Amino acid sequence: MFLELLEGKHASAPAGVMQLEVTVETLAGLDDNPGKLSGYGPVAADIARQIVQTHHHSQWQFAVRASDGSLLLQGLTRARPPAQNPADRFANAALTRWIRLRDRTCRAPGCRMPAVRCQIDHTIRHADGGPTRHGNLAALCEYHHHAKDFGGWQLHQNTPGHFTWTSPRGRTYDVAPDPP
Numbered sequence: 001m002f003l004e005l006l007e008g009k010h011a012s013a014p015a016g017v018m019q020l021e022v023t024v025e026t027l028a029g030l031d032d033n034p035g036k037l038s039g040y041g042p043v044a045a046d047i048a049r050q051i052v053q054t055h056h057h058s059q060w061q062f063a064v065r066a067s068d069g070s071l072l073l074q075g076l077t078r079a080r081p082p083a084q085n086p087a088d089r090f091a092n093a094a095l096t097r098w099i100r101l102r103d104r105t106c107r108a109p110g111c112r113m114p115a116v117r118c119q120i121d122h123t124i125r126h127a128d129g130g131p132t133r134h135g136n137l138a139a140l141c142e143y144h145h146h147a148k149d150f151g152g153w154q155l156h157q158n159t160p161g162h163f164t165w166t167s168p169r170g171r172t173y174d175v176a177p178d179p180p
């Protein structure tokens, strides 16, 4: 299966589009088949991976092809959290999806509840002026959501996706994103 990446903004490409063809297996480091950079030719697997890594903040148009070349899927990657009016009471569907994908599990220390089964919590309550923005939202399971709101635990989101919990006795626990 081929993953074809077409980048919209690349300074060195005259047409402004960089097209990289690479297999998913190569991108994942499972094999070392060369990629293909349009207007340039084959590039070693390492180079293909570097290109993707260097441009991981860019927005990519992607195409997933079957081995016979037919198109299975196409779309656009999202390099930034979806924009939403921070005064809204609830995260919209796109921002909810972003938070669930970012957090992957409940953000309480050691909790493995998948984020798809979690609630989206405002780290600083909406009622206290907390914005509906990715840096103030987190996936919390029902139990830990309740513990935060009523159990005396305090939660601070240091940077988006990085948290410090303070227990009722004042002990702190840092929660960083789960390893890949």
Ligand SMILES: [Zn+2]
Residues within 6 Å of the ligand: 106, 107, 108, 111, 112, 113, 140, 141, 142, 143, 144
């Ligand atoms: Zn939890």
